[in-house]
Amino acid sequence: MVIMMATVNNPESNSLADWLNTLSHKRIRFLRLLSQIFFFVVLNGAFLGLARMPFPAPVHIPPGSPYAIVWGGFSAIQFILSSGQFPFFALGIFFISGAISGRIFCGWACPVGFWQDTLDTVGSWVRIPKWKVSRRTDEGFKEIPATIAIVAFIFSSWIGISRLKGDIVADNFITRMAWDALDPAGTLFVGWFYAIFWNVVPGDSGFFSNLGSDLNIFILNSIILVIVSILSLKVPRLYCRYLCPTGALLGYCSKSSLIAVKRNPLNCVDGCRECEKACPMDVPITEFGLEGISDTACIACGQCIDKCPEAMSFGIRI
Ligand code: SF4
Ligand code: SF4
Ligand code: SF4
Structure with missing residues (x-):
């Protein structure tokens, strides 16, 4: 490697x-x-x-x-x-x-x-x-x-x-x-x-x-x-x-937790990725949307939400 x-x-x-x-x-x-x-x-x-x-x-x-x-x-x-x-x-x-x-x-x-x-x-x-x-x-x-x-x-x-x-x-x-x-x-x-x-x-x-x-x-x-x-x-x-x-x-x-961090693609700017730069766990946030982040590394710290409250939020996984 x-x-x-x-x-x-x-x-x-x-x-x-x-x-x-x-x-x-x-x-x-x-x-x-x-x-x-x-x-x-x-x-x-x-x-x-x-x-x-x-x-x-x-x-x-x-x-x-x-x-x-x-x-x-x-x-x-x-x-x-x-x-x-x-x-x-x-x-x-x-x-x-x-x-x-x-x-x-x-x-x-x-x-x-x-x-x-x-x-x-x-x-x-x-x-x-x-x-x-x-x-x-x-x-x-x-x-x-x-x-x-x-x-x-x-x-x-x-x-x-x-x-x-x-x-x-x-x-x-x-x-x-x-x-x-x-x-x-x-x-x-x-x-x-x-x-x-x-x-x-x-x-x-x-x-x-x-x-x-x-x-x-x-x-x-x-x-x-x-x-x-x-x-x-x-x-x-x-x-x-x-x-x-x-x-x-x-x-x-x-992976399928009830409470999850979500990204709303409608409010997301293509190619921006500032949320990913703010993430301490290097989660590929933009691969996920309203279904909620299911990456096992996500610790629900909310730093991506602080970075981009328009598109990122805590929510209930549907
Ligand atoms: S910071 Fe916000 S706008 Fe930028 S990629 Fe992440 S969710 Fe989209
Ligand atoms: S909540 Fe924290 S660990 Fe999870 S994606 Fe956002 S910044 Fe990364
Ligand atoms: S339990 Fe979670 S926060 Fe605590 S040391 Fe292990 S990975 Fe880090």
Whole structure:
């Protein structure tokens, strides 16, 4: 696969002042920012005294997040499968939320998606030129999250079946939630948090040794995290687009969601494509019309609507 990227400048948000000015003209982006802050605080609300619940949410919350009050849905699925049970409830949450609202949780609620949007914004403030990933490369890389999801499902099922058969299986982070053991978001929200705020590093705490982690894995994961973070300054939502299995599963469940983003071709100017340039997920918006966008990458962020409210809108899929 040939990797082709073009450097593009975002003409709208090249500094903090420009960004604030842009935000004041973008109602949906502003509302979404408020929503992301709200959900970030609530989903990590144990520090406010909110009760923790064993509820699998259709967002990515790395396991071990110190103040998380719910489970990340994909982590819950891996854990339940590796225990030898079928995750009816967790999968049901994905299918129901996807069928009703598509990937709206990705756009408006996920803490890791918020981290990605923040990096994109910071990249714009400090005038880092963006990369435009070519369609061909995008199509290839987009297969990675689904591949991670399938491999994780198979691995967790195999562990679960082994346990049911009575085979001796190690009980650690890798056998319980294999993807999360390598996940750069987990390194940021869990590993680095413990290291920076609580001065706890792998190798010297029961917490990390219980998770089967060690210092070498932590260092490797930290290197991956730094690379992903730097690339995310140049490619909006890079982690969501090319790594996250939670997003892949939500995308699979959301192709025919009840709520969808629509384009009215009657109000559309031929060859304009400004909406596509504004889309952080590189959705080929102009391939869709009033039937609603059914691309699995659409996170219902509404940036295309802010860009072109005359032709783009949220609506009910008929
Ligand atoms: S793709 Fe994953 S990390 Fe991104 S917003 Fe969706 S659930 Fe969160
Ligand atoms: S920005 Fe509006 S007018 Fe331009 S291509 Fe998109 S929908 Fe059509
Ligand atoms: S198509 Fe519109 S709503 Fe969907 S991800 Fe792109 S900008 Fe966001």
